[in-house]
Amino acid sequence: MKILRFLPLVFLTACSTSPKVALRPLPPPLATDHSTVRYPEVVRPYYFGRYLDPNDNLVMHEQHVVYRVEENTRWDLHPIISGDDVVFPSVPLSHDAAFNPLPVNDAVMAEINAQKLATVQITMQARILSAALAQFETALQQTRTNLQETAALRVTVKQIEKRLDTLETPPVQPLPQAAFPTYEPADSLSP
Numbered sequence: 276m277k278i279l280r281f282l283p284l285v286f287l288t289a290c291s292t293s294p295k296v297a298l299r300p301l302p303p304p305l306a307t308d309h310s311t312v313r314y315p316e317v318v319r320p321y322y323f324g325r326y327l328d329p330n331d332n333l334v335m336h337e338q339h340v341v342y343r344v345e346e347n348t349r350w351d352l353h354p355i356i357s358g359d360d361v362v363f364p365s366v367p368l369s370h371d372a373a374f375n376p377l378p379v380n381d382a383v384m385a386e387i388n389a390q391k392l393a394t395v396q397i398t399m400q401a402r403i404l405s406a407a408l409a410q411f412e413t414a415l416q417q418t419r420t421n422l423q424e425t426a427a428l429r430v431t432v433k434q435i436e437k438r439l440d441t442l443e444t445p446p447v448q449p450l451p452q453a454a455f456p457t458y459e460p461a462d463s464l465s466p
Contacts, residue, residue, distance in 0.1 A: 317346040 321341045328334035 314349050316348040319345050
């Protein structure tokens with residue numbers, strides 16, 4: 276019975292409430308630019324049409340895009356040196372040519388303008404050459420037609436010359452009958 280006296284105490288301790296811990300999310304960290312610390316990864320899309328699966332010819336893939344990581348992200352271990360001091364810039368200067376802006380100065384602009392002028396001149400020369408080639412093709416076709424007509428006219432002239440030759444030659448005179456010997460038996464003198 277003594278045990279029964281302690282039984283309510285056991286239940287009272289089980290019902291006691293403990294304070295609840297309130298979990299609050301931490302505020303997001305401030306956005307920092309890590310482009311001077313790491314190179315970004317290069318991801319390129321590849322577009323495929325319908326094709327059969329190379330491992331199973333009973334499976335056909337529909338047209339879709341496949342993204343491939345061409346270059347993983349990596350640490351930039353090269354400090355940027357300016358003069359005698361190591362500088363840590365806020366703007367990233369990547370050593371990867373894909374991420375560097377094009378250098379622009381007077382020499383580069385002059386070369387670009389010279390290339391544009393050369394391209395325009397080459398385009399104009401190509402158009403002139405195409406027009407001359409078209410004229411040449413037309414003249415060549417006309418020459419082929421003239422050659423065929425000339426060959427047909429020569430054949431006709433040869434036929435006409437043959438006819439004229441046959442008309443201009445004198446007819447052959449038939450020889451008299453006596454000139455040809457006959458091997459017939461002489462006429463019998465029969466009544």
